[in-house]
Amino acid sequence: MARVYLDHYAATPVLKEAREAMLQFFSEDFGNPSSLHSWGDKAREALEESRVKVAKLIGAQPDEIIFTSNGTEANNLAIKGLTLGSRKKGKHIIVSAIEHFSVLHAARTLEKSGFELSIVPVDNFGMVDLEELKKEIRDDTILISVMTANGEVGTLQPVKEIAMLALEQEIPFHTDAVAAAGYLPIDVNDWGVTALSLSSDLLYGPKGAGALYLRKGTRLMPLLDGGIQEGGRRSGTENVPALVGMGVAAELAANHMEERVIHLRSLRDDLIRRLPEAVPHLQLTGHPERRLSWNASFVVRFIEGEGILLFLDQQGIAISSGSACTSRALKGSHVLEAMGIPPDIAQGSLLFSFGLDNKPEDVDYVLEVMPPIVERLRQMSPLYAKFLKEGGE
Secondary structure, eight states: OOOOEEBBOOOOOOOOOHHHHHTTTTTTOOOOOOSSSSSHHHHHHHHHHHHHHHHHTTTTTGGGGESSHHHHHHHHHHHHHHHHTTTTTTOEEETTTOOOOHHHHHHHHHHHHHHHEEOOOOOSSSOHHHHHHHOOOOEEEEEEEEOOOOOTTTTTTHHHHHHHHHHTTOOEEEEOOOTTTBOOOOHHHTTHHHHHEEEGGGGGGGGSSSEEEEOTOOOOOSOOOOOOOOGSSSOSOOOOOOOOHHHHHHHHHHHHHHHHHHHHHHHHHHHHHHHHHSSSEEEEEOOOOOOOOOOEEETTTTTTTHHHHHHHHHHHEEEEEOOOTTTTTTTTOOHHHHTTHHHHHHTTEEEEEOOOOHHHHHHHHHHHHHHHHHHHHHHHHHHHHHHTTTOOO
């Protein structure tokens, strides 16, 4: 039986180069980068080298990179840190309806503390409407946060246009680029963003490492009390091995982005073209053109996505239904809901996220295995039986 992993949005393997670079910092060069001796010097030099590599990936300066433990922490630091740092100027925050929960929940936590929150809707492709965003801006707006790309449905947002709008109004703008970094050219200066979140694991680096770009001179309230690490903006001893791995992964992503995107896009387009032909009543979600190179997302009518996942897993295929952060919560996707997809259809969501090791034969195998699984599940579905009884085909 073939084994085909198509769940790279949930987790990616650590690249060999990154893994090998990390090893010496677990044992040989194990020092604390804040220590004032040779062991600490080695760790600190490695940490700063990684900072340079991560900065280069997004066109930033090294001292504008704050290392974190993951993308969720980076998002929390941005949303809470920027808002609390500007609370004397106002109390209004704007986010989009399809943000990752680490942004949405952070904003709602601030709302409970007295800040005011506006959630901007999206269209049926998951795209933020700039005109709707403009309507929400107030004199006391102190932060706008819209993700670069939605990893669940793949839609790329008009980030540069939003950043320009925010800049005109002198409002800090944060974007969650976790799903896009390494797969989309990013230049924080050209885009004009104030802050941008990254995560190591989607770059084929280790889990447990992330970063927040913060434009020089921007006021940020630290969330952790403790030491003076990361320029006093993020206390706690840095995870040197993981951040070394992240640096190598970021460097490789910057150097090989074009060839990676070409490879991933060809697999994505092949599946998007062929799967609807093989499986009736299947619909692509997200924007048909402005989407991540590795993302192919669908909804299948009359059955639940979890059922398809379980049967595909038995055939050696790994995919996901909705986002990895909600798949175990047995709740409908807030992203699909915001896009206006009815709950009964949204339950059939499927996400195929391609990776560097995937091959054209992997798409062929999905096309061989999935149609009979869908047909089998539909034969047990009362919704499908009702559809057929009412004359559906």
